[in-house]
Structures are given as C-alpha cells and as structure tokens.
Amino acid sequence: MIVILSNEYFIIVRQAKNKNTATTKTFCRRKEARPSEIMKAALEEFSLNGFAATKxxxxxxRAGICKGTIYLYFKSKEELFEEVIKDRLLPNLEKMEYIGELSRGSAKDILREQLSTIYVALLxxxxxxxxxxxIxxxxxxxxxxEFYYKEIISRLYNIINTVIKQGVEAGEFRQSALNWKTQVIMSPVLSAVIWKTVFDEYAPMDLDAYLETHIELLLHGLEK
Amino acid sequence: MIVILSNEYFIIVRQAKNKNTATTKTFCRRKEARPSEIMKAALEEFSLNGFAATKxxxxxxRAGICKGTIYLYFKSKEELFEEVIKDRLLPNLEKMEYIGELSRGSAKDILREQLSTIYVALLxxxxxxxxxxxIxxxxxxxxxxEFYYKEIISRLYNIINTVIKQGVEAGEFRQSALNWKTQVIMSPVLSAVIWKTVFDEYAPMDLDAYLETHIELLLHGLEK
DNA sequence: TTGATTACTGACCCGTGAGTCAGTATTGTA
DNA sequence: TACAATACTGACTCACGGGTCAGTAATCAA
Incomplete structure (x- = not known):
C-alpha cells in the first residue's frame, strides 16, 4: 500500500490509464496533502509569471490535479496567492529570531553569524x-x-538593532551607529535576493565574496 | 490657434461636446506628441498595476485618446511596455555618467556627491x-x-568603481576595497527605490537620514 | 458486497480585454 | 470651397482564463 503518493507517481498512473492498461485509478483522495501541494505548485508558477499571468x-x-480541486481548498486566486506568501514567511521568520539567541561572544561575532545565516536561509x-x-x-x-512589512521586515530590523545597541554599550561600536538606518545596513540582503531572482542568469552572483564584502564593510564602518 | 494641447484641455473639449455645446472637435491630429503622451500614461498605469493587469x-x-490610436504607434502591449522602460532609462543614465566628470576634489568628496545625485535623480x-x-x-x-543590466546597472557600477580605484591609488581608501563587490556598495540605492515604491506608505522613509547613513557607513568603511 | 459519503473531475459559462478595421473627422492644399 | 490624405474613433471579434457544478469514482462503515 502506498502511503504517500508523489505527484510524479500519480502522473504516471494517469498516463498508464490512457494506454488502456488494466485497473488503474483516475485519482486519489488526499485531502490532507492537497493544500500544501497546491501552494507549492502555485509558488512555482507565481514566481515564474507573476500573479496576473499565472493560470x-x-x-x-503542476500539482497533479485539475483546476476545480483548487477551489475545494482556496476561495479564489487572490486568496491562494496570499496564503502562499504568508505560508512561506513564518518558518523563515522563526529561523531568524532563533539566531540572536544562539550566539555567545562579541557583538561583532554575533552580527557576523546573524548575517551569514540570514543570507543562507533566504537564498x-x-x-x-x-x-x-x-515588490x-x-x-x-x-x-x-503591510503584513510583510510588519511581520517580517520590522522584526528582522529589531534583531539587528538589538545587537548593534549591545555593541555600542559594550564599547565595540561607534556611538553614531545608534542613529543609523537599519534599512541601509540590511539593504545588501534585499539586493542579493533581487539579484539572485532577477539578474543572476545574466550576471551570476558570487555569494561568498558578496557576503564577505557586506560583513567587512559593515564591521569596519561600525568600528570606533 | 492652440499649438500644444494638454490632455486636460482635450478632455474638457470632449466633455463639452456631450453637452451639445456648439462646434467642438471630437479629436485633434497630433501625430508628433502622441507617442510620448501614450508612454507617459502607460508608465503610470504599468506602475500602478503591473504589465498583465494594465488595460x-x-x-x-489617461492619454486622452481611444484604444485604437495606441496601435497606430505601437505594435502590441508588449512593445509598448518595452519602449516605456527603455525610454525612461536613457536620460537618467546620461545624468549619472555626467556626475563623474563634474566633481573635482578628493575621491571621498566625489563619491559623496555622486551618491546624493543618484538618489535624487532616481527618487x-x-x-x-x-x-x-x-523586478x-x-x-x-x-x-x-538583460538590457537593463548591461546598459544601466553595469555602467553605474563602472562609475563607482572608477572613483574607488582613484581613492585607493591616492592612498585615501583601503587596499581591500578593490575586491569589494560594487553590488554591496550600491545596494542601499536599490533598496531605497524599492522602499519608496512599495513600503513607503506603511513606513515612510527619511531620505536625508538614509542618505547620510549610506555615505557615512561607506566612507568610514573605506577608510584606511 | 452494498450503500453512503465526499474528494475530485472536466466540461461548461461568461466576463474581460487585446487587437482589428471600416468609417469619420480633421487638416493641408489648390 | 472642395478635395485628398490620413489621424483618429469606437464598435466589433475572439481567445483566454477565472470560477462553477453536475456527475463520477474512491473510500469507508456496516
């Protein structure tokens, strides 16, 4: 008995039927697995085409089902889109908030570790x-x-701000760093994600060198 | 005789006709002005809705004409989109390349002036x-x-690289800056543009403070 | 094995918007 | 004023895709 039936297997089964092979199922009932499979497929399509151009x-x-089935689990295309986005944000957010608590050491070390973890998690x-x-x-x-701004960006900024504040208080970082815009400090992260998803095939990014520059520029800029 | 007829005026004239006012024109022939007016209107609509959702x-x-007229000047919606983008890039590019030749002084001063000019020009x-x-x-x-990458981004990067190289040779900047990724150095610019067009209404950006942070962080990071 | 339940299908409906084109109004010319 | 040339209109076509639903097949309980 097959417990978890992969999309690929399912497609093969259905093709077999077309060839008049004996007793094969036209579909399986998999109420539990559908929503996440649909969201996975939807994210892939939305990523390729954007919202409006995705069919x-x-x-x-892509999910190995027919269109009507989507409407058993999602009210509309809009709702599916929103669910897809929100669903992917939470696990990543938790990962990021986890970082601050892991490291022990100088503010410099924590910041370095946080940045590289964020890059890997995000890319x-x-x-x-x-x-x-x-965008x-x-x-x-x-x-x-608004959700994205409040639940992801500003939380991420809080994490970074906390470490910088610690560094200033411990005398590691310059006083003026307290007034710096976190947007600026973190902008290479956004920039890297954009690059990877838009320009990378025309001008591939060297992630290690990129990360190294970000860390060196930031830490040297923060120094007293 | 009206030489340049604004869109607003044109719309008023057409409304007047509906009210049975005496001898008014249903349209004007303005072959020369149409393409740029259409592109302006198109950029506004594309900015609001994206490509696919723009009608x-x-x-x-918005351009004060009817749909058919667009097809007298542009082959398709796709072509219009591409023309709109390319048309807006050239004047900005020229402005940017102009900056490097204007300033005299230390590499630090030139870089500072270049950055603030880019911000203003772009925002x-x-x-x-x-x-x-x-994106x-x-x-x-x-x-x-690809066009955007080659004609805009990489040219912009060249300008910045040149100044940094000058600064290193003059002994103003650290040697290791030569290996830095220009992407990282310039990423706050991209980040600012994204912020202004996506998140600004939820979390308004303080452009002056932002620019100040970028310059201070960069210059302090570059110092020997 | 049978029947009830329901996950799933797929053919269909219908609003929408890109693109067309025959006709119309404007403008320049004689 | 009349004519020719053409910029422009707007009603039309038609493909496309979001959303629906009656019917079908899988599953489970008795």
Missing part, C-alpha cells in the same frame, strides 16, 4: 522568490504588503 | 517605478532585463 490550470497540472529556499512577488504585486495586495 | 483602454483614457522622477517593473515583470521580458 490556475497550470498550477493544477537557499524557494522563499527567495517572495520579495520579488511582494511586483504589492500594489494589488496592500494588506499583504 | 490598454485605461492607458488610452524624484517617475523613473523610480522602473526597478519595480523590471516584477523581468521573467516575461528577458531581453529587457
């Missing part, structure tokens, strides 16, 4: 497409944009 | 919406993305 038919095909999963989607479709989903 | 009917209304015109459009629609317009 729910293509999302369905190595398919969550890297989300900033692009927020491109944000004006049509104002509520989502 | 050419709305673009036409104060409607060209600020273009990065958002490239959001880039995957559907690969040729345009």
């Amino acid at each position: 729910l038919n293509d999302v369905a095909k 190595s999963t398919d969550a890297r497409h989300i900033p692009k989607l927020i 491109g479709e944000g004006s049509r989903f104002p509520e989502l944009t | 050419l009917n709305d673009v036409a209304k 104060s015109t409607d060209a600020r919406h273009i990065p958002k459009l490239i 959001g629609e880039g995957s559907r317009f690969p040729e345009l993305t």
Whole structure:
C-alpha cells in the first residue's frame, strides 16, 4: 500500500490509464496533502509569471490535479496567492529570531553569524522568490504588503538593532551607529535576493565574496 | 490657434461636446506628441498595476485618446511596455555618467556627491517605478532585463568603481576595497527605490537620514 | 458486497480585454 | 470651397482564463 503518493507517481498512473492498461485509478483522495501541494505548485508558477499571468490550470497540472480541486481548498486566486506568501514567511521568520539567541561572544561575532545565516536561509529556499512577488504585486495586495512589512521586515530590523545597541554599550561600536538606518545596513540582503531572482542568469552572483564584502564593510564602518 | 494641447484641455473639449455645446472637435491630429503622451500614461498605469493587469483602454483614457490610436504607434502591449522602460532609462543614465566628470576634489568628496545625485535623480522622477517593473515583470521580458543590466546597472557600477580605484591609488581608501563587490556598495540605492515604491506608505522613509547613513557607513568603511 | 459519503473531475459559462478595421473627422492644399 | 490624405474613433471579434457544478469514482462503515 502506498502511503504517500508523489505527484510524479500519480502522473504516471494517469498516463498508464490512457494506454488502456488494466485497473488503474483516475485519482486519489488526499485531502490532507492537497493544500500544501497546491501552494507549492502555485509558488512555482507565481514566481515564474507573476500573479496576473499565472493560470490556475497550470498550477493544477503542476500539482497533479485539475483546476476545480483548487477551489475545494482556496476561495479564489487572490486568496491562494496570499496564503502562499504568508505560508512561506513564518518558518523563515522563526529561523531568524532563533539566531540572536544562539550566539555567545562579541557583538561583532554575533552580527557576523546573524548575517551569514540570514543570507543562507533566504537564498537557499524557494522563499527567495517572495520579495520579488511582494515588490511586483504589492500594489494589488496592500494588506499583504503591510503584513510583510510588519511581520517580517520590522522584526528582522529589531534583531539587528538589538545587537548593534549591545555593541555600542559594550564599547565595540561607534556611538553614531545608534542613529543609523537599519534599512541601509540590511539593504545588501534585499539586493542579493533581487539579484539572485532577477539578474543572476545574466550576471551570476558570487555569494561568498558578496557576503564577505557586506560583513567587512559593515564591521569596519561600525568600528570606533 | 492652440499649438500644444494638454490632455486636460482635450478632455474638457470632449466633455463639452456631450453637452451639445456648439462646434467642438471630437479629436485633434497630433501625430508628433502622441507617442510620448501614450508612454507617459502607460508608465503610470504599468506602475500602478503591473504589465498583465494594465488595460490598454485605461492607458488610452489617461492619454486622452481611444484604444485604437495606441496601435497606430505601437505594435502590441508588449512593445509598448518595452519602449516605456527603455525610454525612461536613457536620460537618467546620461545624468549619472555626467556626475563623474563634474566633481573635482578628493575621491571621498566625489563619491559623496555622486551618491546624493543618484538618489535624487532616481527618487524624484517617475523613473523610480522602473526597478519595480523590471523586478516584477523581468521573467516575461528577458531581453529587457538583460538590457537593463548591461546598459544601466553595469555602467553605474563602472562609475563607482572608477572613483574607488582613484581613492585607493591616492592612498585615501583601503587596499581591500578593490575586491569589494560594487553590488554591496550600491545596494542601499536599490533598496531605497524599492522602499519608496512599495513600503513607503506603511513606513515612510527619511531620505536625508538614509542618505547620510549610506555615505557615512561607506566612507568610514573605506577608510584606511 | 452494498450503500453512503465526499474528494475530485472536466466540461461548461461568461466576463474581460487585446487587437482589428471600416468609417469619420480633421487638416493641408489648390 | 472642395478635395485628398490620413489621424483618429469606437464598435466589433475572439481567445483566454477565472470560477462553477453536475456527475463520477474512491473510500469507508456496516
């Protein structure tokens, strides 16, 4: 008995039927697994085409189901889009908040570790497409944009601000760093994500060198 | 005789006709002015809605004409989009390349002036919406993305690299700055543009403080 | 094995918007 | 004033895709 049926297997089964092979199922009931499979497929399609140009038919095909099934789990295309975005944000956020508590050592060391963890977390999963989607479709989903700002960006900034404050208090960093805009300090992260998802095939990014520059520039800039 | 007829005036004239006012024109022939008016209207609509969700009917209304007229000057919606983007890039590019030749003084001073000029040039015109459009629609317009990278980004990077090199040779900046990724150095610019066009209404940006942080962080980081 | 439940299908509806084109109004010319 | 040339209009077509729903097939309980 097959417990978890992968999309790939499912597609093969359905093709077999077309060839008049004996008793095969036209579909499986998998109520629990559908929503996450649909969201995964949807994120892939949205990443490729943006919101408006994505066809729910293509999302369905990618998820190994037919279009109608999507509407058993999501009210509309808009709702699916919002769910997809929000769903990918939470695990990443938790990962980031976790970082600050892990490290012991100088503010310099903590900051260094935090930055590299953020880069890896953000660039190595398919969550890297989300900033692009927020930027491109944000004006049509104002509520989502606000959510993204409040729940992700500002929390991330808080983490960084805390460490910088610690560094200043401990005499490691310059006093004036307290007035610096966290946006500026963190902007290379946004920039890297954009680069990876937009320009990377024309001008590939050397992530290690990039990260090294960011850390060196920031830490040297912070020094007393 | 009216030489240059503004869109607003034109709309008033057409409304007047509906009220059965005597001899008014239903339209004017303005072959020369149409393309740039259409592109202006199109950029506004594309900025608000993105490519796919923009209706050419709305673009036409905004330009004070009807939809068919757009097709007298542009082959398709795609072509209009590409023209709009490319058209806005050239004047800005020239402005940027001009900066390097203006300043005399230390590398530090030139860099400071270049950065603030770039910020103003990029944030104060409607060209600020273009990065958002490239990011959001880039995957559907690969040729345009490549154009943008080659003709704008890499040229801008060259300008900055040249100054940094000068600074290192003059002994103003650290040697290791030569290996730094220009992407990192310039990322606050991209970040600021994104912020202004996406998040500004939820968390307004203090441009002066932002610029100050960027300059201070960069220059202090570059110091020997 | 049968019947009830329901996850899923896929053909269909219908609003929408890109693109067309025959006709109309304007402008320049004689 | 009349004519020719053409910029412009606006009603039209048609493909496309979001959303629906009656019917079908899988699953489970008895």
